[in-house]
Amino acid sequence: MTEDAAGATAPALEMRGITKRYPGVVANDHIDLDVCRGEIHALLGENGAGKTTLMNVLYGLARPDEGRILLDGRQIQIAGPSDAIARGISMVHQHFMLIPVLSVAENVILGAETMSNAVFVDRHEASKRIASLAARFGFDLDPDAKVGSLSVGQQQRVEILKALYRDARILVLDEPTAVLTPNETEEIFALLRRLAADGRSIVFISHKLYEVLAVADRITVIRRGRVIGERKPGETTEEELAELMVGREVELTVDRGESHIGEPVLRVEGLRVADDRHHEVVPGATFEIRAGEILGVAGVAGNGQDELVQALIGLRRCIGGKVTLMGRDVTGLSPRRLNEAGVGYVPGDRHRFGLILAFPVYDNLILTSYYRPPFAHGPIRNDSAILESAAAQIERFDIRTPSARVLTSTLSGGNQQKVVVAREFDREVKLLILDQPTRGLDVGSIEFIHRQIIAKRDAGTAVLLVSAELDEVMEMSDRIVVMYRGRMVAERDGRTADKSEVGLLMATGGQEGAATQKEAWA
């Protein structure tokens, strides 16, 4: 790398006045961003604030309407991703671009093969370079392992290794921690610091406040396509960042108040559930939830939570055990019977189970009650009653939509989730099953949904809260159970539980060492 006079003093990357308009929205409105050599620069903003658009501009995926990009003080035009890579800009996407059946080394060199001659790849040379890179930055990776056999965290490291192999000087990571366990998050942060110490520049995109405070040297907050402020971690707080991000004061911690716990509502005894491949992934769950109580289930995704929840709402057959709701045996009832018995459900994958995106909002609000009066008279729909009720729910649950007739797909993620919440919360429910109720949502929507949950609890509803966000489980629950490989391995009081202990239990299931962690991902 040669450095001319300008490059010596100028930031590694400067984006000046970047503006990108899409029909009806200005995704980026004169955004300025500079990243120094050896700096971890966090880009903080809610979903839809324009972070991804800005990075697409940088990566050559989108052409800005206005603005300039300077690399080492020299203005450049980025024609596309391959051009960006050639200039030393690499991106690690949320969804990995890896080929599972190929080895780590093969994935790393893919597209940038070192050729021994015109036909054959010089594997030896490639392995040598990978090994030296891995050693230099402390990667714990076997170059010959198949990528498909790696944990998510390791796959992410392969992506980073890929970028380094291409001599990336500017590395963009788009929400890198969304898929990681606590330990893996810690490891990736350590790796990022080593990369920065090596003089590389890192752009770290996130909407998680504590993360950017933990890892960044500088934080740029954007909201609605504009830069709202720039802070240094030492000179700011989570509260201030949240306010910058959302544009108003936000309650970051849930004011959960006193719980008034009553009679048992749900009793699960020895429930056994198999997954689609007939593996028994829940080998006998036993627990109880009382009225006015929130039971939090903590666990790394893929430890049987999905199957347990699906069994409880009637979407999956139980192969054994018994479920009692208000003293009545409801084992194996259909989703509709359970719904009628007073079970509400907010699915983890709202696009798959919670909503029909191609339908207008009002149709989604009656997805479970469309057949009942007042929404239907016999076989005929009563559209005026449906629209009337929709308008009331939109008002009450603060769903930001131009009207109830708008297609649900056009709403933001937070408002889509509010549609689900309105449908499930706005009636007499005995039991609410919440699967990742705030996943992928912005701070404002999370706050709103948490308040709704607390209000339901105070009304005497029993709540089962399954979440991979340990913070959410810790803040909301009266009791916490840790689910590990289908078993509830530990139970803690929600108000006194120690977060790092629960985190460790999630990762190891209470056994010494984390050797089995990898299998939990399989």
Place this chain on the structure above:
Amino acid sequence: MSGPDTIQPPLARARKAIVRAIVASAQPIAEPLVAIFLALVVGAVGITVFSGLLAGHSNFDIGLPAAAYLALLGGVASPNGITSTLNYSTPLILAGLGVGLGFKAGLFNIGGRGQFLFGTVGAMAVATTVGASQSSYITVPLALLAGAAFGAAAGFIPGFLKATSGAHEVVTTIMLNYVFVFVTYWAISGPLSLPNAHQPITADVTARNAALPIIFGDVQHPAYAGILLALAAVPIIWVLLYRTTLGFEIRSAGANPDAARYGGMKTNRLIVLTMSIAGLMSGLAGATTLMGVVQQIAPGYDTTVGFDAITVALLGRSNPVGILFSGLLLGAMRAGSQTMQVQAGVPAELVDALQAIILVFLVVNALRRWLDRRAAKRGSTPSVDAGAAQAAEGVA
């Protein structure tokens, strides 16, 4: 990128917004219209290329496409053209509504051919057995009912197979088409055949009091009452889809079966029901065709309505009103094709080619939309299998 700012004056922006609004509101019909237009263009090129061949010399006749299309239009506009447009459109609309209903439920019914033929057998069976002993006020409705019931039975089978074993309806309906082709062959040459005919042939429906009444036109060029049935079916299917809870279930199951199941809908039952209704519509198409233009059938009787109905449904974007218009359009093309052949010397089969080209354009566009949706989904959905909490020690 360092060019001058391109700030638009407010007027230009408003104009742009208006254009966008018009485009947005016209979009649902724009795509079919563009497909039709492009098909006509491709057809014109084809006619020109083969014009020399058709006329027996080697020159290209650039005027021939215009002449052919004008002759086609002229053929439709004649009194004879109008009645035959209605007759051709009747089964296309009926079966098209069935296919469109299937699309709404996420089902691809390619079994229209078999359902149509089995419906024909049902109607003919009534004509043969009840037949002349009753007045046509009894025989005609009975024959139509039988056609509908036979068609529904033919549609029930693939629906049932899918609901119970997951067998894909595309595969089973295609296979069942052969079954019903031969069942029909057997029925016509056996039980439904006139007893003392030289060759197997059924009775004439008119002789059995099972012919549809003629609503207008002379005996040479009649318009049969079947079109009334098709016209009545359009609002019925529309109400079913958009005003009943069953329609809501059908559309939900088609748009997102997982969400429908969670919403308490019995998706397997819906599959069986929808396939049965689709079969019913094709069966009615078969019955009205038999009791209208065909009258009498011999072994080997077959139809392309089952496949044409797929084009009709796609061109109408599965909307009952759209299907009405696309059914009339394709019916009109068939009605005008003979005039085109006689007057311009362009083979009537051009109409088949046009229809196929329309289908190609529609399918290509549907594919593009599907790919766009998939790409958008990948880009925007937060990682579904996102894992794992953030423990305190990781960030402290």
